[in-house]
Amino acid sequence: MIVIIDYQAGNLTSVVRSLKALGVEGTVTQNPAVVAQATRVIFPGVGAAGKAMATLRELGLDQALRRSLERGIPILGICLGAQIILEHSEENDTAGLGLLPGRTLALPRAEGLKIPHMGWNRVRFLRDHRVFKGLPEGAEYYFVHSYYPAPAEATMVLGVTDHGIEFPSAIGWRNLVATQFHPEKSGRFGLQILENFLAWDGSDAE
Amino acid sequence: MLSKRIIPCLDVRDGRTTKGIKFRNNVDIGDPVAMARLYYEAGADELVFYDITASSDRRNIMIDVVRRVAAEILIPFSVGGGIRNLNDMRDVLLAGAEKVSVNSAAILDPALITAGAQAFGSQCIVLGMDVKRVAPSLTTPSGYEMVIHGGRTPMGIDALWWAQEAVRLGAGEICLNSIDADGTQAGYELTLTRMISEAVPIPVIASGGAGAPEHLHQVLTQGRADAALIASMVHYGAYTIKGIKDYLAQRRIPVRLVW
Numbered sequence: 001m002i003v004i005i006d007y008q009a010g011n012l013t014s015v016v017r018s019l020k021a022l023g024v025e026g027t028v029t030q031n032p033a034v035v036a037q038a039t040r041v042i043f044p045g046v047g048a049a050g051k052a053m054a055t056l057r058e059l060g061l062d063q064a065l066r067r068s069l070e071r072g073i074p075i076l077g078i079c080l081g082a083q084i085i086l087e088h089s090e091e092n093d094t095a096g097l098g099l100l101p102g103r104t105l106a107l108p109r110a111e112g113l114k115i116p117h118m119g120w121n122r123v124r125f126l127r128d129h130r131v132f133k134g135l136p137e138g139a140e141y142y143f144v145h146s147y148y149p150a151p152a153e154a155t156m157v158l159g160v161t162d163h164g165i166e167f168p169s170a171i172g173w174r175n176l177v178a179t180q181f182h183p184e185k186s187g188r189f190g191l192q193i194l195e196n197f198l199a200w201d202g203s204d205a206e
Numbered sequence: 207m208l209s210k211r212i213i214p215c216l217d218v219r220d221g222r223t224t225k226g227i228k229f230r231n232n233v234d235i236g237d238p239v240a241m242a243r244l245y246y247e248a249g250a251d252e253l254v255f256y257d258i259t260a261s262s263d264r265r266n267i268m269i270d271v272v273r274r275v276a277a278e279i280l281i282p283f284s285v286g287g288g289i290r291n292l293n294d295m296r297d298v299l300l301a302g303a304e305k306v307s308v309n310s311a312a313i314l315d316p317a318l319i320t321a322g323a324q325a326f327g328s329q330c331i332v333l334g335m336d337v338k339r340v341a342p343s344l345t346t347p348s349g350y351e352m353v354i355h356g357g358r359t360p361m362g363i364d365a366l367w368w369a370q371e372a373v374r375l376g377a378g379e380i381c382l383n384s385i386d387a388d389g390t391q392a393g394y395e396l397t398l399t400r401m402i403s404e405a406v407p408i409p410v411i412a413s414g415g416a417g418a419p420e421h422l423h424q425v426l427t428q429g430r431a432d433a434a435l436i437a438s439m440v441h442y443g444a445y446t447i448k449g450i451k452d453y454l455a456q457r458r459i460p461v462r463l464v465w
Contacts, residue, residue: 187281
């Protein structure tokens, strides 16, 4: 069972539809008991870190996610889901889930640079990973965010993107992988990432 | 580097597009779902739908269009026209749109922007601005005035002030339409676009006046726009999105070339 975690942080319609395009039915849930049955977890989300963390705790989903990581099942974080897996977020000065060491930081403002970083941008992949296989040179992915994940360990950064600074846009460790961009809104290359994720056994980067 | 977005705009009335595509014979030229699919495959970075359905009791037809479009394309799209309250926003977003665009309703009730941003996130809330050039005055010091009802009703509100106020209220993006340039195919309103784009931290989509690739080049450089809305120049087959993007790429504008 592929579980999509719903913690009232944005619209999950496009994630569900993307899975459907791959012939897969995702189960959207707020229930930790359902997450415990999952064979794969997608952890999406947009919005503010503070409210998101409060809702996750209230629903008991923080513990459910931690147990999913410990069980070794493949987990995919998307956007806010790539940020609050870290220990702390500058947004609302919030403690995160701490699934990975590191912090979520604000994109630095600069003259002529628009924040939020909204639109299509490239990802320069630094390490081979099965979730990011088969993507052509020059492919772009859809972003919309003002903060970015900064894992403590350099080996956890799988890909980087340039918007004023070069920031981690794909991160991962063991059975967890996360993208700051939205694969579910990134055309056929985004769909390729989701398809790769569905085939991934959760083993770490090669 | 962030790519500049090229965004086809489709006007939809009672579930049908009011301008069809003429360059492919095998497509039902009035079907917005078929057109969305075509533009998605042709390299559009995003799509905008404006519901110009006159009567509100036919709104559910548009929701059905949104649902069917969402099943066909894997890029973001926004829906505007007739969005009056949180329920209208929710209907459109849950049907699968990425963003909603508010225009007249936001001018008449600015709290709608904040309510929408709090309920769904700023990134969902696009402020649509219809702007007309006027003589600078006490009420419109920038020389640009907000208008509604397709340009027929001047509001006595300064466009520059309103753009900044909307950011403060929680808008995540601005779609800036020049009533003077709209439909002329003679180029975007560069002065207006640059003024607004430099005054706000959020992305600005330029709209109105696109007739040739050089117009997009102008508005993305001189106009400082983050994205350009196009309609007739692609609807009638004079240009393709690929052709426009190649033209821009040759002139060192970052655009998405692989899709």
